[in-house]
Amino acid sequence: MEVILIENIDKLGKVGDVVKVKDGYARNYLIPKKKVLRASKENLKVFEEKKTEIEAEENKRKIKSQEIAKKIKGLEILIIRNAAENGQLYGSVTSKDIAKEIISLNEVEFLNEQINLKKSIKSLGVYEVEITVYTDLKVKILVNVAKTKELGVEQINEYKNPKKTKSIKKEKSVDDKKEEKKVDEKLDAKDLIKEIEKKEEITPKKKTIAKKEKTPKTEKVDEVKTKKKDEKLKKTKKKVQKKVTKTAKK
Known part of the structure; x- marks a missing residue:
């Protein structure tokens, strides 16, 4: 059904617009509420004659609505x-x-x-x-x-004022995650140094499988092996310490 709007209606149009709406919506709501007129030749003629009067009434309604909005906003x-x-x-x-x-x-x-x-x-x-x-x-x-x-x-x-509960978990930022990684790296490196130092303090266990008397030759071989092992541990320790220093500077 085509109707003439005699007041501004949200999502339909402004005063004087001729729009098409569902028959039931027009008969059961718009026409009984005097918001529209059927878009017949007679009604179109009447509307044109009273257009100025209708528009003036609509303007009054708009001003009144603005006053109401101020009163009830945030109520x-x-x-x-x-x-x-x-x-x-x-x-x-x-x-x-x-x-x-x-x-x-x-x-x-x-x-x-x-x-x-x-x-x-x-x-x-x-x-x-x-x-x-x-x-x-x-x-x-x-x-x-x-x-x-x-x-x-x-x-x-x-x-x-909603209360903050412990169940609300704050998402960690990228910077927080980087900082945590640095701390973990420092801890891992320190633990590794301690482990190396412990190994240095531990004396090699004696082998009990076969008792053999050590000759000067075997003693020399053992001495060389121990020396190499000590050098290897020292190198590992230095690498780890460098890594710790580098991480701390970051």
Whole structure:
């Protein structure tokens, strides 16, 4: 069905626009709410005659909506409801309940359909609800559903100042990971030096497989082997110490 908009409607158009909408949407909502006229020849003629008057009315509506937006932006409303121990409500909080509370607090006219509540609230808690005050003018309010006024105060304070728990793990930065790697390298190197020093202190175990008397020749061979082993340990120790120094400078 084609209709003429006699007020600005979000996602449809501005005053005077002729748009096509679903028949049910036009018959059940737009026409009864006097937001549109059927786009017949007669209505188009009437609209043209009253266009200036309709546009002036729409401008007044816009100004009034801006005033309402200022009043309710960031508003916190408390709705008291009975609930089970698990926080489940005995019933629910609907857009109608929210509209009623806004009207009583601010003395403003408000329509339920302006409250963008996807589904009714069925649990205790604080909810951020968006309200379309005028076409593309939207504001957010906080709806605090609690068992008592005192519990409502606690809930809103917890919502605004959430407590930091130990279960929240902070992601380590690249710099933190690099620093940890350096520390690990230092520890590994120091442990290795200690291990080498221990080996230097340990005297070679005597072989008990066959007892042979040492000749000057065998004693010389053993001396050469021990010397080579000591030199090898010293070289390893120097390499490790260099690595530790290099890592510390970084």
